Amino acid sequence: MAILNKLISAAVMTIVLTGCYSDFEPDIDSTPVVCINANAKVGEVLKIFATRTWRWTEINQDEGADIQLKDGEVSLYVNGELFEVLHYSEWDYHDPKYSWVNKQCGFLSSYYPQPGDKIKIMAHSPLYGDAEGEVTVPFPVEINEVESLVSDLDVCQEGNTVLYRANVSLGVRFTDPLDITNYYLFESNLNTYESSFHDTRVVFDYNSEPLFTEHVSSLESVISETSGYTVFSDRMVSGKTYPLHIRLNEIEYRVSSENGFESNKSYIRFALNSISESYYRHVISVWESNDGINGILGDVGLADPVWECSNVSTGAGVISAITPASIKVPLSSFFKED
Template sequence: MAFLNKIVPILLLPVLAGCEEVFTPDLPHTPVLCVNSLVSAGEPIEVSVSKSRLYTDSADKSEVKDAVVNIYANGKLQLDSYIPVEGDEIRIVAQSKSFGTADAEVFVPMATPIQGVKWETYDVNCWQNDYGYYNIQFRLKVFLTISDPAGENYYKFSFQNTNTDNIYEDEDNQSNSHTPYISVTDLQYDLEPIFSEHIGIFESVMGGDAYAFSFFTDRQFAGKSYTLTLQFNNCWFSGTFDEMPDCDFILTLNSISSSYYNWANYVWQRDNGALNELSDYGFGNPIWGYSNCTSGAGVVAAQSTDEYRIDLSDFIKETITNHKNNNQ
């Protein structure tokens, strides 16, 4: 019977959705300062200051014209041109005569080096198009190993193509171009279990997945090595053997602050979590926005970066050569 008590509210959701009414409650609201910043080691610090507003207010009502921002590194006031380094303790203080004060502290984590990378291509298909260019379609699987340092650590993985500006698709949804390019996309997030560690059993049963979520912690491999399995299912090259674009594919491992991870986890729960849908209909507690600022609005986060470049040029040249030899 206890099980039925939990299931019945879920079954009632479509019924309640059909009779809901939109209204704007008259809620008291005192605006406070909202401070946002992503501090990156080796880059100038950019700070965004606004004020909190009701959900029904327009974005132009969040501007703060009299805000003064001070940046401290390891307890010392710095100029706006200060460049943070790994290990810095950064404190950002914003003050406004109209909306008070807000400040937040964040530790710039030490970058975790990428220990090793192995990769392989498969399902390779090569042909020559009407422009005389070789089109190569393939899949790429990458095994990226990191060595987790001592302590509690948080990570974000990302990737970047260096040459995708000249891509377009023809009527058959096949990529063609008069200018050489290479593109590696369509990461299969569900094939790397570490990207789903934030998803509970209930969210999983309700259809939650890790698509586009590449944040993770070291809870499952604290102080040890871990290898991420990264499979890219939509990879293209268009060009010639003699006219070769930059074929680098960049893998990025960001060591991030806990505030960055907590904010990303909150955004996933808000946009994709089943518990947030239940709270919208009154069947659960609301999911409150995350903030590490003293005002309760805004997030100050930090990251340090390590990169690894995969050069696909030898693979491309070998594939074109084999195609030529097989069609002579």
């Protein structure tokens, strides 16, 4: 397998080195069309980004390409009924993870998606034409429980604090509904906002979970980058109860000697997000384009190019949906004695 890897690398490098300075540009129809991107997330107002497509040669180094449909109109339908007609606007956006406020522009609705809603978006531009697409908001799938196995535990007294170090193997258990095909995005993050100790740390390791690489072939597992993707389908676990295998490595958790675990209320939020098929297929197509074997060979002319998946009528953009379900696990739970 190592020899094959070297042969493929050598072939790719030969083509790249002999083709770097080609001025050839294929005769591809590059007439701009309307592009729609929207991700309907339960619990958040729907934002629709309707723009136009552009060529890389249009990009101004200082300002970028002017792609906004400022004279456009977007019609939003929910469950077959017209919900509202939107026009271009700008608004302030505050990400709760950060302190600063950013500007966003597009088509801001007043609609909050609900599980089971069928959403249709139609965009019109006097100059670039029409585009439309639809999505159904998935129902949530709850996390049943989080099982843990602590290893390499080390407890150290440091002045008036106690430092805990450990590695933890987890089973994040859920039950997949049998009646429909389901798609998921797994996420985890450490929250230390309620702690006065800022050296709390965790290294998340998803490499033990085979579902996260269900889209990877044997050859791709050797020559491609496969980490960093935590989307998966239920094709291997349909109707079953299954524990996602997650590792928390190099945990460092400090508490005061006086107040103990009450002095550090840091926790990990595990989220099992139910996502639409369009969300799943787009993410997988991005991986196939960037890291899949066909994408790698297509970049150098040895295979047909791999295009990112779209469910918009013009082939530009993605209309997707996501329904979160999460659980909070205090870091202290890994170190408290039963």
